[in-house]
Amino acid sequence: MSHKTQSTDQDPALRWQQWIDEHAEVCFLYARQQTRCEADAEDVLQEALVETWSKAQEEVPPRGLVFATIRRRAIDLGRSMDRRARRENEVSEGNNWFVSDVGASDVNDMIQVEMANLPDDLREVLILRVWGEMTFPAIAQLLAIPVATATSRYRYAVERLKPKLTELQP
Secondary structure: OOHHHOOOOOOHHHHHHHHHHHHHHHHHHHHHHHOOOHHHHHHHHHHHHHHHHHHOOOOOOOHHHHHHHHHHHHHHHHHHHHHHHHHHOOOOOOOOOOOOOOOOOOHHHHHHHHHHHOOHHHHHHHHHHHOOOOOHHHHHHHHOOOHHHHHHHHHHHHHHHHHHHHHHOO
């Protein structure tokens, strides 16, 4: 059941749980692309959902607001981790967050590798558009960029992925 068609007299906690059931997967995917590892993505997503729930005042929030909260939490986490690494002097060369298995025959692994190779700004727009099902105006607002920039980043991401994905076709 879509959260848009639910009764307004329904229990707020139940409406929120239904929203989470419907959108958790895409929110996690977005959080995973914003963070360095799956554990960080889980933490960021949980913090973002708790923050959004506490500010929602018994209303189910727009998905764009949740994405914005995830993005902000991921940026905060990344900055915190970077400061800690500098402070502890533990930055080492060759620390790759995305490990690709060049010989992998699994298409999903290949797509993940190709997505990881996209620049962050292109990957973010692509994920918001494809998996987040957001419009370009909504993406532009979320990222504080012009709509034309959002559409261009999407187009560039698709253009970069197309040759690689064509190679995967039987």
